[in-house]
Amino acid sequence: MTELLTASQMRALEQAAIASGEVTGLELMERAGQGVVEAIFEEWPAFAPAAGVDWGPAPKPPGYLKQEEKGPWRAVVLCGPGNNGGDGFVVARLLAGFGWAVDVFFYGDVERLPADARVNYERWSEVGSVHLWNDDAIEGRLDGFVSGDRSSFEHQLVVDALFGVGLTRNMPVDTERARHGFVPTVTHTPQSERPKYVAIDLPSGLCSDSGVNRGAFPTDLTVTFHRPKLGHYLFGDNHFGGGPSLCNQVSVIDIGLESSRADQPVLLMDSKNLAAKLSKNSCEHKFNHGSALVLSGGSGRTGAARLAARGALRIGAGLVTLGVPPAAQLEVAGHVTALMVKRVADADGLAEVLQDKRLNALCLGPGLGLERARALVPVALAAGRASVLDADALSTFADDPRTLFDMAHKRCVLTPHGGEFARLFPDLAEKLNAPAEKGPAYSKVDATREAAARAGCVVLFKGPDTVIADPSGRCSVHAAAYDRAAPWLATAGAGDVLAGFITGLLARGFAPMQAAETATWLHVECARSFGPGLIAEDLSEQLPHVFRELEV
Numbered sequence: 410m411t412e413l414l415t416a417s418q419m420r421a422l423e424q425a426a427i428a429s430g431e432v433t434g435l436e437l438m439e440r441a442g443q444g445v446v447e448a449i450f451e452e453w454p455a456f457a458p459a460a461g462v463d464w465g466p467a468p469k470p471p472g473y474l475k476q477e478e479k480g481p482w483r484a485v486v487l488c489g490p491g492n493n494g495g496d497g498f499v500v501a502r503l504l505a506g507f508g509w510a511v512d513v514f515f516y517g518d519v520e521r522l523p524a525d526a527r528v529n530y531e532r533w534s535e536v537g538s539v540h541l542w543n544d545d546a547i548e549g550r551l552d553g554f555v556s557g558d559r560s561s562f563e564h565q566l567v568v569d570a571l572f573g574v575g576l577t578r579n580m581p582v583d584t585e586r587a588r589h590g591f592v593p594t595v596t597h598t599p600q601s602e603r604p605k606y607v608a609i610d611l612p613s614g615l616c617s618d619s620g621v622n623r624g625a626f627p628t629d630l631t632v633t634f635h636r637p638k639l640g641h642y643l644f645g646d647n648h649f650g651g652g653p654s655l656c657n658q659v660s661v662i663d664i665g666l667e668s669s670r671a672d673q674p675v676l677l678m679d680s681k682n683l684a685a686k687l688s689k690n691s692c693e694h695k696f697n698h699g700s701a702l703v704l705s706g707g708s709g710r711t712g713a714a715r716l717a718a719r720g721a722l723r724i725g726a727g728l729v730t731l732g733v734p735p736a737a738q739l740e741v742a743g744h745v746t747a748l749m750v751k752r753v754a755d756a757d758g759l760a761e762v763l764q765d766k767r768l769n770a771l772c773l774g775p776g777l778g779l780e781r782a783r784a785l786v787p788v789a790l791a792a793g794r795a796s797v798l799d800a801d802a803l804s805t806f807a808d809d810p811r812t813l814f815d816m817a818h819k820r821c822v823l824t825p826h827g828g829e830f831a832r833l834f835p836d837l838a839e840k841l842n843a844p845a846e847k848g849p850a851y852s853k854v855d856a857t858r859e860a861a862a863r864a865g866c867v868v869l870f871k872g873p874d875t876v877i878a879d880p881s882g883r884c885s886v887h888a889a890a891y892d893r894a895a896p897w898l899a900t901a902g903a904g905d906v907l908a909g910f911i912t913g914l915l916a917r918g919f920a921p922m923q924a925a926e927t928a929t930w931l932h933v934e935c936a937r938s939f940g941p942g943l944i945a946e947d948l949s950e951q952l953p954h955v956f957r958e959l960e961v
């Protein structure tokens with residue numbers, strides 16, 4: 410799995426590499442700039458020099474190029490007051506070396522530029538001019554754009570090097586006019602007729618640690634260094650469309666820190682090794698694959714538990730039983746075939762059913778009803794079996810979450826969506842929703858890690874970005890974004906199926922963290938495999954196809 414870093418982890422890796430004498434900050438900045446230019450040429454081959462990319466000898470300023478060597482392209486580079494701006498000056502110089510006409514606008518104070526950025530400011534200044542932000546040149550250029558006369562853009566590329574991982578507060582308002590002017594993605598201009606917008610490291614205004622949008626515009630391409638940052642994958646505050654909705658696509662450039670590993674990084678899920686974990690041994694029988702019990706609510710509300718139970722069965726649990734109150738037995742029996750049905754009237758009834766030691770995984774929550782959940786959860790948790798608690802099994806403890814956390818044990822997985830999370834962890838939800846003030850914003854990763862530590866078990870916090878953490882701080886993220894986008898998954902009952910998938914994997918003997926991660930991955934793959942028109946019932950039916958694709 411790929412590491413997702415915070416700003417401070419990235420900074421620590423960079424500083425360790427510099428301190429070890431392996432590399433200088435200036436070399437890192439040069440590689441960063443080269444990586445950005447290469448990524449631009451790769452994304453839009455029309456921009457690439459006909460003779461290919463050749464970094465040496467030092468690129469010539471455009472004035473020295475023969476007419477036939479000059480490219481037809483013009484770029485605007487917006488540079489900020491820190492090292493992100495430094496990367497921008499490198500990109501400007503390299504593009505100029507390939508014959509581009511480049512306009513550099515600088516938001517900051519030259520005297521306060523960090524040393525490496527200052528060197529690259531000077532190097533660029535030997536090649537071209539720097540327009541200060543309040544320069545007439547920027548105003549003159551902007552008048553046409555802002556008044557709506559965008560019939561022909563003078564430039565084909567805008568490079569955003571205003572702020573990267575050093576963003577500490579909301580975007581300054583005085584950058585807005587220029588960004589609106591030069592970055593017309595917010596207009597109705599067809600994509601083919603407008604300049605391409607490329608962000609260095611992060612779209613300026615995107616919080617690297619949380620994905621919160623603090624004033625960024627959506628880009629066409631974001632080029633980052635060494636490892637992706639959390640903010641590229643977390644959606645942050647959805648009201649303003651953070652993280653993946655701003656980056657559009659993320660290109661990760663190797664700048665020579667390859668061997669560096671961060672301390673306790675968050676991992677981005679992928680499908681590596683899944684097939685081996687999911688395959689079944691041909692000489693085993695059904696009891697080797699575990700026996701799951703999904704508890705259902707009363708008559709008229711058994712659908713959610715049936716969805717979960719079918720998910721548990723399809724994902725490979727050997728046996729799946731629905732625990733049903735007497736009044737709903739007939740209704741459930743009429744709907745299921747491969748699933749078994751057992752009467753579970755109340756807490757005593759559950760205790761009796763749990764005498765069967767083969768039942769090794771439990772699922773409580775989907776459609777259970779708040780009252781029934783309050784009665785059954787303590788019995789289920791006291792039995793010490795691997796358990797998934799979802800929906801009503803979480804909400805029923807809204808008035809007293811501590812009671813739930815005291816009962817929860819290491820083999821539990823709690824699967825709240827945003828509303829359920831806020832009921833169990835109101836203080837964490839409040840921090841998560843509060844506007845960020847100084848420094849990186851509190852993130853969904855921070856909140857999930859704190860929640861798992863408090864609950865003493867695995868917490869899977871749902872959403873288009875799903876964050877999973879255990880009490881030790883281990884944490885992984887799965888974003889249904891970029892090449893794994895699954896917007897049709899936002900449908901009623903999808904969460905019930907996920908709870909069933911996790912339960913089925915727990916029955917098969919997966920550890921809680923691994924069950925939660927694997928189920929989340931498969932859940933999104935099922936949605937992608939079905940595509941538009943998906944409803945919750947379709948998810949489990951896609952599993953055989955997804956397994957085949959994974960070569961399980």
Ligand SMILES: NC(=O)C1=CN([C@@H]2O[C@H](COP(=O)(O)OP(=O)(O)OC[C@H]3O[C@@H](n4cnc5c(N)ncnc54)[C@H](OP(=O)(O)O)[C@@H]3O)[C@@H](O)[C@H]2O)[C@@H](O)CC1
Pocket residue numbers: 419420422423437438441489490491492493494495496523571572573574575576577578579580581609610611634664
């Ligand atoms: N780490 C690495 O390995 C490598 C890093 N590299 C590059 O360096 C970038 C990080 O550089 P960085 O640390 O200098 O931070 P950066 O994003 O330029 O901003 C800091 C400046 O902005 C200011 N400022 C912040 N927010 C503001 C706001 N809202 N409004 C106004 N001002 C605000 C802030 O001021 P302050 O908060 O201190 O008052 C400070 O002056 C990184 O993203 C990557 O591109 C590469 O070269 C390769 C290797």
Ligand SMILES: Nc1ncnc2c1ncn2[C@@H]1O[C@H](COP(=O)(O)OP(=O)(O)O)[C@@H](O)[C@H]1O
Pocket residue numbers: 800826871872873874875889894895896897898899900901902903904905906907932
């Ligand atoms: N925009 C989205 N893209 C991908 N997955 C999503 C999106 N929105 C929600 N999901 C996923 O859909 C599921 C919804 O679960 P939940 O909110 O519990 O719904 P329900 O209670 O109706 O089953 C979760 O697994 C969540 O991660």
Ligand SMILES: [K+]
Pocket residue numbers: 493569570571572573608609610611612613
């Ligand atoms: K940027």
